[in-house]
Amino acid sequence: MEQTPRLPEPQALIFDMDGTLFETxxxxxxxxxxxxxxxxxxxxxxxxxxxxxxxxxxxxxxxxxxxxxxxxxxxxxxxxxxxxxxxxxxxxxxxAGEGSLYPHVADVLRELKARGRKLFVASNGLEHYVKGVAEHQGILELFDGVYSAGEYKTATKVDLVARLLQDHGLESAWMVGDRSSDVEAGKGNGLPVIGCAYAVYGRPDELSGADVLIRDFRELLTL
CATH class of the missing domain: 1.10.150 (DNA polymerase; domain 1)
Structure with a gap:
């Protein structure tokens, strides 16, 4: 990456699930x-x-x-x-063992946890699906909270992330995702947004409002 902006140190990182952690x-x-x-x-x-x-x-x-x-x-x-x-x-x-995480996701999450960061998921999916992915992929225990629109009945991801921030008293966090809804959720709550440009599910312009784009999940560690 070139000319990467200096981001404030986060207490926590909030991840989308589909297209960010999980190769859906x-x-x-x-x-x-x-x-x-x-x-x-x-x-x-x-x-x-x-x-x-x-x-x-x-x-x-x-x-x-x-x-x-x-x-x-x-x-x-x-x-x-x-x-x-x-x-x-x-x-x-x-x-049945179907589905996989993107490369390096599990290792990077464990390293972030070892560095003292709190980790969360915020997804517009159904509760049992989102938690099921995390459980079957062996990463559920790494998260301090798994939030889904299906569980909290939120109308937008902005509302879901606002609920997460309030519940855990977070003063600083990064939003990490691959869709415009993730950018909106971060910006709507005053958070820096890391756009996952390795995902292929959205339109190329969806991440135009992100502060930083990453093309490999390991880049989170250098940020």
Whole structure:
């Protein structure tokens, strides 16, 4: 990196999950097919399965908004059923050993913890999925808190991060993520934002408001 700005030392680092810590497509490709096969079998959505890339492009959104993008014109019953199926099939995939973290994530988190940093997750996903990823990937014990929109019923990630900061009395933290919602969550709470440019799920301009871009998770240690 060139001309990296000097960031204030953080008490804590707050991580998005999908596309930041977890390489989501390693789990989601099979899940995606199963969801739409089941919806058609149950007569809830009869259109062809949308490309999985469209789902991956929606990561970071709330589930309600994801289904509206993937299934325009669908009924509320179809979208609610898709919520249930996604969680069920994701957890089954995790139990079967599917899915992987990005390179070096586990080692870097352990080093950050050893340096005395508090670590948190803030995700727009469902509670059992977000915690399930952390548990099955062997990193759950490294976090001081795992926050999800599914658990706290927050309307935006700005609200979710605000709740996290308040709950833990944090005065300084960095927000680390790969989507515009992560940039908004950081900036909306007065936090520096580290943009994960190694992720491929979003648009190239989504991280334009980040303070620093990293292309390898190990760069966090040099920051």
């Amino acid at each position: 497509d390693t789990l989601l490709r099979g899940v995606h097919e199963r969801i739409f096969d089941t919806l058609r079998e149950e007569g809830l959505y009869l259109e062809p399965t949308p490309p999985v890339e469209k789902l991956l492009g929606c990561l970071g959104m709330l589930l309600e908004d994801i289904w509206k993008n993937l299934m325009p014109g669908s009924t509320e019953a179809a979208r609610l059923r898709a919520d249930v199926l996604m969680l069920q099939y994701e957890l089954e995939g995790l139990e």
